[in-house]
Amino acid sequence: MIYHFDNYTLDVDRQELRRGAERLSVEPQVLDLLHYLIRNRERVVSKDDLIAHVWNGRIVSDSTLTSRITSARQAVGDSGDHQRLIRTVARKGIRFVGEVRENSGSANAVAPRPVPAAAPSRMSSPPAGTSALQLPDKPSIAVLPFTNMSGDPEQEYFSDGITDDIISALSRLRWLFVIARNSTFVYKGHAVDVKQVGAELGVRYVLEGSVRKSGQRIRVASQLIDAITGNHIWAERYDRELSDIFALQDEITTSVTAAIEPKLLAAEGIRTETRSIEDLSAWDLVARALSHFWKLTSTESATAIAILRQAVERHPNYAPAHSMLAFALLIAAYMGWISGAGDRKFVTQLAHRAVELDEEDPWAYMVLGLIAWTDRQTEEAVRRFQTAIARNPNFAAAYGYIGLALVFDGQSDEALRYFEQAMRMSPRDPSTQFFAGVSVAHYLAGRYADAVKWGRQALQQRPGILSGHRILCASLAQAGQMDEARKELETLRQMQPDLSIAWIKRWVPYTPGPMEHFLKGLRKAGLTD
Numbered sequence: 362m363i364y365h366f367d368n369y370t371l372d373v374d375r376q377e378l379r380r381g382a383e384r385l386s387v388e389p390q391v392l393d394l395l396h397y398l399i400r401n402r403e404r405v406v407s408k409d410d411l412i413a414h415v416w417n418g419r420i421v422s423d424s425t426l427t428s429r430i431t432s433a434r435q436a437v438g439d440s441g442d443h444q445r446l447i448r449t450v451a452r453k454g455i456r457f458v459g460e461v462r463e464n465s466g467s468a469n470a471v472a473p474r475p476v477p478a479a480a481p482s483r484m485s486s487p488p489a490g491t492s493a494l495q496l497p498d499k500p501s502i503a504v505l506p507f508t509n510m511s512g513d514p515e516q517e518y519f520s521d522g523i524t525d526d527i528i529s530a531l532s533r534l535r536w537l538f539v540i541a542r543n544s545t546f547v548y549k550g551h552a553v554d555v556k557q558v559g560a561e562l563g564v565r566y567v568l569e570g571s572v573r574k575s576g577q578r579i580r581v582a583s584q585l586i587d588a589i590t591g592n593h594i595w596a597e598r599y600d601r602e603l604s605d606i607f608a609l610q611d612e613i614t615t616s617v618t619a620a621i622e623p624k625l626l627a628a629e630g631i632r633t634e635t636r637s638i639e640d641l642s643a644w645d646l647v648a649r650a651l652s653h654f655w656k657l658t659s660t661e662s663a664t665a666i667a668i669l670r671q672a673v674e675r676h677p678n679y680a681p682a683h684s685m686l687a688f689a690l691l692i693a694a695y696m697g698w699i700s701g702a703g704d705r706k707f708v709t710q711l712a713h714r715a716v717e718l719d720e721e722d723p724w725a726y727m728v729l730g731l732i733a734w735t736d737r738q739t740e741e742a743v744r745r746f747q748t749a750i751a752r753n754p755n756f757a758a759a760y761g762y763i764g765l766a767l768v769f770d771g772q773s774d775e776a777l778r779y780f781e782q783a784m785r786m787s788p789r790d791p792s793t794q795f796f797a798g799v800s801v802a803h804y805l806a807g808r809y810a811d812a813v814k815w816g817r818q819a820l821q822q823r824p825g826i827l828s829g830h831r832i833l834c835a836s837l838a839q840a841g842q843m844d845e846a847r848k849e850l851e852t853l854r855q856m857q858p859d860l861s862i863a864w865i866k867r868w869v870p871y872t873p874g875p876m877e878h879f880l881k882g883l884r885k886a887g888l889t890d
Contacts, residue, residue, distance in 0.1 A: 559588025680719035687711035812836035835882025
């Protein structure tokens with residue numbers, strides 16, 4: 362392959378860089394770095410990407426990495442000041458931004474992702490000339506075989522096993538179209554263009570990853586890509602001790618699946634923003650609504666609820682529209698953004714209708730659990746949330762809401778176990794109620810300093826979360842920090858003018874013992890009936 366850019370030519374096969382007709386003297390590793398940047402020019406390349414693909418995963422100091430990037434810039438007449446061809450993106454990485462023409466004459470051709478030589482091909486080449494398939498009417502994804510970068514063919518079973526398990530786990534998400542294993546494993550061991558894979562398999566998203574084992578440690582890296590645009594949506598790395606190999610495989614699968622589900626939902630919501638409401642399908646309406654709702658503000662919640670009401674009206678037989686509208690209404694009432702009294706019966710009807718339409722919809726059981734929780738029926742709430750988990754074992758939010766149901770019943774230690782599981786499964790989840798829930802657990806256990814710490818963390822994530830302000834206010838008062846507690850109460854009153862002891866008793870679903878403990882802190886801060 363030959364790349365032409367500016368006045369330069371990079372001949373990959375000959376390992377030559379030329380300026381015009383002049384052959385330049387460049388270190389092989391600098392050529393490799395330049396080649397990798399050009400091949401991946403449609404995205405920002407991270408430090409970890411460079412270490413994995415240019416240094417084959419070896420430990421490299423920051424100074425060595427910086428030195429090679431500087432050399433690559435100098436080789437093509439660039440510098441750190443001008444960044445005409447190789448641009449630094451703060452806290453993200455670097456990207457080749459020059460206009461490139463490939464030897465094939467296709468100026469817009471996209472280079473294939475690198476595949477290490479250590480990963481031998483066991484399959485025939487992917488089918489050539491396959492025509493592009495039409496995208497299905499719901500979000501779609503292909504999970505490419507994870508690359509074994511350990512240099513040990515005996516580790517193939519582990520990378521293949523993780524791929525199989527992720528495909529199986531994603532297949533349980535009923536709103537997602539997942540390509541079967543036999544179709545994606547055709548690409549195993551081959552350099553592929555993600556856009557081409559998307560076209561050949563008829564999917565919008567592609568998940569790819571790698572596995573590297575070193576001694577008794579293992580690293581799994583994965584990234585989610587929009588196969589239409591080539592944009593990277595999400596990436597994560599998991600470093601674990603290698604003990605029980607099958608338990609580790611399950612843990613990685615759960616973590617990856619739980620993490621990418623909210624990212625897919627967010628990406629789908631963003632994708633619909635430029636389209637008219639009248640042009641949106643049932644799924645698109647729900648996706649757009651959720652992109653508003655998870656911003657977790659009163660205004661965005663109202664927008665989401667309005668869109669979901671349209672979805673239910675226009676698509677009365679679509680279960681997710683019913684379950685998500687019920688969920689949004691319940692959370693809005695709990696947050697204090699709307700009065701929940703008028704919609705209580707309606708919410709219950711929505712939830713039961715969702716189950717009638719699709720008894721496998723996990724969100725329908727989530728809503729039934731929330732109804733039981735807000736009615737202070739802890740055992741029934743936990744049972745409903747567990748049913749949601751049975752429908753989707755990677756449902757991080759359901760684990761978190763079990764924690765909330767337990768902690769509001771004073772079962773702090775057991776609740777913390779569920780909060781930890783939810784956060785481990787989805788560490789970047791847009792919901793911060795679970796941080797506030799951890800604060801409640803410490804508060805009810807009398808660990809007020811820890812309660813203050815977690816309450817502040819919840820508000821750092823989402824400053825407008827009223828539940829976070831409430832528990833922080835009570836915690837500060839119980840910790841003896843009265844000036845701060847009074848300031849926090851004043852903030853609460855500005856955000857929610859109708860806040861009172863009576864409102865808390867009516868709408869915050871503590872059971873009797875925990876309720877009195879919670880109100881004691883708020884009364885200390887100055888809240889009255």
